[in-house]
Amino acid sequence: MKKYNVVVVGATGLVGRTLLRVLEERKLPIAGLRLIASEKSIGKKLTVFGKEYVVEGLGKESFKGCDFAFFCAGSKVSEQYVPLAAKHSIVIDNSSAFRMNPDIPLVVPWINGELALGKKIIANANCSIIPCVTVLKTLDERFCLTKVNYTTYQAVSGSGFKGINDLMRTRTGEKPLFYPQPIASTCIPLIGDAITSGDTSEEKKMKDETKKILNRFDLKVSATCVRVPVFYCHGIVVSLETKEKFNLSDVKNLFSEIPKVIVKDDLRKNDFPTSLDGYDNDNIYVGRIREDETRENGLLFYVLADNLRIGAASSSVAIMEYIINHQK
Template sequence: MKKLNVAVIGATGMVGRTILKVLEERAFPINNLYLFASSKSKNTKVIFNNTEYLVEKLDYSSFNKDIDIALFSAGSEISKQYAPLAKEKGIIVIDNSSAWRMEEDVPLIVPEVNPQDIRWHKGIISNPNCSTIQVVVPLNPLHETYKIKRLVYSTYQAVSGSGVGGIMDLENGLKNLPNKKYPYPIAYNCIPHIDTFMDNGYTKEEFKMIEETKKILNDNALKITATTVRIPVKNCHSVSINIEFEKAFEVSHIYKILSESKGVIIQDDIDNNIYPMPISANGTDDVYVGRIRRDFSIENGVNMWVVSDNIRKGAATNAVQIAELVTETL
C-alpha cells in the first residue's frame, strides 16, 4: 500500500491525540507526519511510532508542505478558516467539526454505512457528530430491511464530548469546586442542554442528530425527534432509540440482522444483567446494542439501547476509517 503524507490539525487536543493513537494502532501507511495546533502548543513533543515529533503552529503557510490527507480536529472556526486553503492545495480534508457536515457537496461518512459516498467528495469529507455515528451504524441495516418510519432519540452523553473543560467540570464538581464549562454543576446531576438553543426550542446538538441521520441514511422523509442530555459520566455516550418501522418484524430477526452487521456487538442477556454500558465500551471501537424489545404502544415499534466510545468511534476512529477509504482512491 502506498505510504501517504498525513497532517493532523489539533494534534494536542483530546481527539487529535486519539487520532494519532488510532493511526498507530491500525498501522496507517504514513510516509511523513505533520502535527499542527495553536500557538500555545507550538513545539510540544509528541511520540508517534517511537519517533518524536514537534507540533507546529498552524498558519496559512502550513499547507505549503507535500500533504496528501489532513485530519482536522480543532473546531468549526479553524476548519472554516483553513480547510478551504488545504483543499486548494490539493489536500484531501477529513474534518471532525460541524463546519461542513450539511453542505450538499460534502459527503458525511460513516464507513460501515455509506462508504460509497466518498466517491463524490470535492476535497472535503465530513466526520459526523459523535452521537449520530453510533446510532446510524445499527440503524442502517434495519432501515434497509424494514424501512424506518420514525425515530425518537434520547441521549445520555459523557462529559468528554465537551472536551477537557467538561471533564474538569465533572472532576472539580466531585470535589465540591465550582463549574466553569457548563451552566450548572454536572457532578450528581444531568443537564438537558447540549450546544446552544435554537429558536424552535431544540438545541443544535439535537438538530445535528436529526439532520445528519437523514443525510447519512439518504432519506429525507424520515421523521426524527431528539432530546440530548449531558450526564456525569467521563466517557462513552449512550442513546435510547425508539424505532417505528413501516414493515412488520420479528424481534428475533432484529437480533440476527444486528449480529451480522459490521461494527455492531449485541450485549443483551437480561437474565444475567448483560447490556451495554459506558464502563465496558470505554476504549473500544465498536457500537454496542442491547435492551432490544418490542414497543407495544405502536405498530411495528422497537426499543434499543446503544453505547459507544464517543472519542474513538464517535470521532477519532471514524476519521481514520475515512482516511483508509481515501487511500483506496489515491
C-alpha cells in the same frame, strides 16, 4: 506501497490525541506527519510512531505537500482553514462546519464510504450519530423506517478537556467553570446552543445528519440530548417505528450480523451495554432490545460506543483507509 503525508489539526486535544493513537494502531503507510494546534500548545512535543514531533501553529503554509489533513479543532477553525487545506490535500473534518453542505459528503465509511471517493473535503459525522446509523441503516433496508426518536446520554469527554476538568472539579465540591450546573451532581439536558425551534444545536445535528447519511430526507426524527456525569462513551436510547412488521428475534439476529456491533441483551444475567464495555475500543454495543408498544411496529433499544474512538477518531481514520484502498 505509496506513503502519505498527514497533517492533524487539533493534535493536542482529546480527539486529536486519540486520532494519533488510532493512526499508530492501524499501521497506515505514513511518510510524514505534521501536528498542528492552538498557540498555547506550540512547541509541545508528542511522540507518535516512536518519534518525537514538535507541535506547530496553524498557518497558510501548514498544508503544502500534504496528502491527508484531519481537522479536530472545532467548527470555527474548520470554517477558516478547511478550504485552504483542500487546495493541497484531502480533508477529513470532524467538526459540524460542513456536514450539511449539499456539496460535501457526510460519511460513515462502512455505510457510505463510496461518497468520499474523488472528494477534497469529507465530513465525519456526529459522535452519537455514527453508532446509531450503523444500526439504523440495516433496519431501514429491511423494514423501512418511518420515525426515529433519540435520547442521548453523552459523556463529558464530548466537550473535550474542559468537560473532563469540570467533572473532576465539581466532584470535589468546586464550582463549575464550563457547564452551567455542577455536572458531578446532575445530568444537564442542554448540549450545544439553544435554537429557535426549542431544540438545541446538538439535537438538530442528530436529526439532520440521520436523514443525510441514510438518504432519507422524508424520515421523521426527534432528539433530546443530555450530558451525564460519565467520562467516556455516549449511550443512546433509540425508539423507532417501521413501515414493515418485524419479528423481535429477527431483529436481534440482524443486529448480531452487523459489522462492529456486539449485542448484550440479557437482563437476567445483567448483560447490557455500559461505558465499561465501550471504553477505548471500536465496537458498537446494542442491548435492551424490545418492542415499543407506544408505536405501531415500534422498536426500542440502547446503543453505546466510545465517543472519542468510533464516534470521532477511528471513523475519521477509516475514511482515509477507505480512500487509500479504493484509489485507482
